[in-house]
Amino acid sequence: MKLLIKGGRIINPADNMDTVGDILIEDGRIAEIGQNLAIDGAEILDAAGLVVTPGFVDMHVHLREPGLEAKEDIASGTRAAAAGGFTTVACMPNTKPVVDNSILVSGLIQRGQTEGVVNLKIIGALSKGLEGKELAEIGDMIQAGVVAISDDGGHLDSTRLLKTGLEYTGMFGRPVITHSEDEELASEGFMHEGEVSAMLGLKGRPSVAEDIAVAKDIMLAEYTNSPIHIAHVSSKGAVELIRQAKQRGVKVTAEVTPHHLTLTDDELKTFNTAFKVNPPLRSADHVEALVAGLKDGTLDAIATDHAPHAFEEKDVEFRYAPSGFAGLETALGVVLTGLYHTGKLTLLEVIEKMSYRPAKILGLESGVLKVGAPADITIIDTEYQWTVDCIKFYTRGKHSPFEGRNLRGKSLITIVNGSIIMQNGEVLK
Structure with missing residues (x-):
């Protein structure tokens, strides 16, 4: 099968390409990139006025399978990913049972x-x-095919075990992904510790809990000379620690979520459980530091931390609701609206953080547009205006802090291994 994408604005962060042109896809891979291509027998996909990018890669999702399928499963979660423009997702192991052996890994791959x-x-x-x-x-x-190792869902308290784990994973060149938050300081909190938490009378999760854990994790990575990846960074102190570590040559990378980049703890004044997340939404000074860290390369990737829950789980009093919400279907719109259209990031930077960089961290061959690469491609309309409606989500998680918000920018077509999987908001498989 041949598919010819015609006349789109092609943006490829791997080589800073930003040009109008065509892409020919054959047998699931990119066969040619150029101008005015004409191929007999090819299906034509008109991309004039649209942006053609490497397929988005989300390196941090919770698909809940096995054992928690009432919240999400592979079928619903990957369809949500396709609807959001993601062609690759990496799922975390905090399921029931925990994904801690090769048999479960092989089963999930299948x-x-x-x-x-x-x-x-x-x-x-x-x-x-x-x-x-x-x-x-x-x-x-790792032999069975995992791309990273993580105890995400909580911070690993055992310094000894993390050191040993880093020494072991370092031999394979795989990163350890850490949820960096000191549990003793943060475990009983419901939101960011600050003026808003004091006003609401809710016990907070102090930002220093994240700073302490990030400092420890970086020091262990530096000592073992092994790669570590800091998940969902939310504090300005953590950003500065990661920045300094990178300047020293530590093998540290980091991600940040769309919600931590665009929302503050002011949102929790409504006690809406859709805003409850871990780590928590923080104050504006932390948000500013996160955006700056993303801009200067301290923070490498944008990841959703897609964490859906069954409706009844979140439909309770704020303090009893679990943390997390669906993020795959809103991520691009939120980032384009909050960062690109406000001039905080260029379009090239947005696409780099959502495709090339996360793919590189996980050692994947995706995230690029080049001849011979997998034909995983996202086509977006940066001006498309739409309103978030959780009821229309493909994910089983129907809670989002962006419910009812007007967003500007959306994925219109998702191509996976050369096949159109989503078009105009409809997942075709």
Whole structure:
């Protein structure tokens, strides 16, 4: 099958390409990139006035399978990804049972091939059962195909175990992804500790809890000379610690979410559980530092931390609601509206943070537009105006802090391995 994408604005962050042209796809891969291509027998896809980018890569999602399918499963989660313009997602291991062995990894890879509509990558647990006591079967899981190792869902308290884990994963060149937040300081809090939490009378999660954990994780990565990736950075102190570590040559990368980049703790004055997330939404000074860190390269990637819950779980009093919400279908619109259209990031920078950089961190061959690369492509309309309606989501998670908001920018077409998977908001598989 041949597919010819005609006349789009092609943006490829890997080589700073930004030009109007055509892309020919054959047998699931990019066969040619140029101007005025004419190929007999090819299906023509008119992209005039649209932006053609590498398929987006989300390196931090919770698809809840196995064991928590009432919240999400591979079928619904990957369809949500396709609707949002993502061609690859990497799912976290905090499921029931925990993904801490090669048998579960192989099973999930197979499930992704049969039930998923985008490329599914697996992240394995660092410790058995996420209990922080004994290393999981890291070597076997890496051989089975995991792209990273993580005990995400909580911070690993055992310094010894994290050191050992970094020494082990470093031999394979795989990153450890850490949820960096000191549990003793943060565990009983419901939101960012600050003026708003004091006004509302809610116990807070102090930003210094994140700073302390990030400092420890960076020091261990530096000591072991192993790659570490800091998940969902939310504090200005953490940004500065990561910046300094990179200047020293530490193998540290980091991600930030669309909600931490665009929302503050002021939103929680409504006690709407859709805004409850971990780490919490912080004050405006932290948001400014996150945007600056993304701009200067301190923060490498934008990841959604897509964490859907069943409707009844979030439909409770604020303090009892679980943290997290659906993020795959709103991420691009939120980032374009809040960062690109406000002039805080260029379009090239947005696309780099959502495709090329996360793919590179995970060691994937996707995230680029070049001859021979997988034909994982997202076509977006940066001016498309739409209103978030959770009821229309493909994900089972129907809570979003962006419900009812008017956004500017949307993915119109998602192509995975050369096949059109989503077009004009409709997932075709």
